[in-house]
Amino acid sequence: MEELQNFLKIHSTVEVAQFLVGMYLEHETAKGKLGGYIVDCEAYLGPDDQAAHSYGMRQTPRLKAMYQEAGTIYLYTMHTHLILNIITETAGIPQGVMIRALQPVAGIKQMEENRGKTGVALSNGPGKLVQALGITRDLYGHSIFTSPLRLVTEKRKQPKKIQSLARIGIPNKDKWTEMPLRFVAAGNPYITNIRKSQISTDYGWQKEQH
DNA sequence: CCAACGATATACT
DNA sequence: GTATATCGTTGGT
Numbered sequence: 509m510e511e512l513q514n515f516l517k518i519h520s521t522v523e524v525a526q527f528l529v530g531m532y533l534e535h536e537t538a539k540g541k542l543g544g545y546i547v548d549c550e551a552y553l554g555p556d557d558q559a560a561h562s563y564g565m566r567q568t569p570r571l572k573a574m575y576q577e578a579g580t581i582y583l584y585t586m587h588t589h590l591i592l593n594i595i596t597e598t599a600g601i602p603q604g605v606m607i608r609a610l611q612p613v614a615g616i617k618q619m620e621e622n623r624g625k626t627g628v629a630l631s632n633g634p635g636k637l638v639q640a641l642g643i644t645r646d647l648y649g650h651s652i653f654t655s656p657l658r659l660v661t662e663k664r665k666q667p668k669k670i671q672s673l674a675r676i677g678i679p680n681k682d683k684w685t686e687m688p689l690r691f692v693a694a695g696n697p698y699i700t701n702i703r704k705s706q707i708s709t710d711y712g713w714q715k716e717q718h
Numbered sequence: 719c720c721a722a723c724g725a726t727a728t729a730c731t
Numbered sequence: 732g733t734a735t736a737t738c739g740t741t742g743g744t
Contacts (some may be wrong), residue, residue, distance in 0.1 A: 550723070557724065570742065587724045588739045606723060635724055675725055704732085719743090725740070 509653050512661050519707045520561035521603040522594040522689065525551040528594070528605055529670050529693050530713070532663035533565070534611070535641040536656040540615050542641045545665050546698040547712070548609035551689040556666045559678040559685070562602030573649045574602035581657065583648045589635030592643060594652055594659075608676070608690070610637040611698045611711065616633065618642075632698045666714040667693035675698060 516524060534543035552560040554574075561584070562574050563598055573595065575580040580595040593604040610631040612619055619630050619640040633639035645659055672688035679685060690700045695708030 552723070561723080566743095566744065585725085586722060588741095589724055591723065593723085606722090629725095633724070644738055675723070721743095721744100722741090726736100726738080728734100728736080731732085 510662070512659060513579060513653060516596060518597070519607065521551045523551055524594075524596045525605045525689070526670055526691050528607070529691050530665045532660040532665075533607070533610060533641075534614070534658055534660050534663075535643060537618075537660075539618050539642070542612075542615035542618055543660070543663075544612040545693075546607055546609070546611040547680075547693040548607075548632075548699045549691055550606045551596075551691075552606060553555070553689070554597070554606050558681040559675065559686055564593050565602070567678065568696045574604060574628050575600055576649065579652045581647050581650050581652055581655065583638075583643070583645060586635070590638045590643060590645065591634045592638050592648070592711060594715050606634060607637065608634045609692075609698045609700050610640070611696060612640065628697050630698075630703075633700050668710070668712055669694040669698075670712050 518569055528546050528549050531546045554562050555565045575581050577599045578596050582593040582595055583590055592607045595604045598605045612630055620626050622638050622642055624632050631640045647655055652659055671692050671694040673690040674686050675690045693712040695712030697707045
């Protein structure tokens with residue numbers, strides 16, 4: 509965990525976003541541990557990024573967590589859905605990574621119950637994975653290092669290829685609309701809007717090394 | 719009041 | 732398979 513904390517300190521938001529592809533995300537709930545691999549995420553680059561909530565160093569009550577230290581959990585609601593972000597820089601620099609999709613590994617049965625769906629619909633979108641993992645607003649502002657919701661570096665998988673794409677859902681933001689700040693594990697079926705022909709049988713992971 | 723870092727159902731080639 | 736319409740809540744001018 510200290511290792512991860514250090515990683516956040518010395519790397520840029522974009523580098524962290526790329527590192528989070530393949531990272532194991534786990535939520536310890538009353539109904540057991542729910543977790544899986546992050547396969548799709550987006551970087552939001554604070555003051556300059558027109559698509560970021562914190563564009564122009566905007567300060568509002570809900571943005572409070574964005575100005576806290578790296579590892580802080582930033583949650584916001586969007587059209588009835590809760591969206592999960594992880595803050596990536598030191599306090600005062602409002603940048604973060606939005607978690608877009610997860611390949612479920614542990615507690616899949618519980619996730620199906622939480623979602624009322626099965627298969628890729630469990631977690632192939634930001635609001636979906638939050639619901640699948642049972643994440644709630646009271647995690648707002650807590651740390652990814654010390655809360656029931658945490659990143660497990662030891663279980664991280666290595667993607668064969670990280671693909672850079674334009675971010676989703678941010679039209680009319682000049683160059684920021686097109687900038688390749690979205691990173692996915694190429695070939696993984698849980699990626700948002702992936703085409704069937706793009707899915708690979710190994711789900712986009714490197715082979716385990718022995 | 720209205721836009722928003724979505725999700726879903728429904729309607730189409 | 733892709734496209735659109737509608738749902739719905741909260742935060743910020």
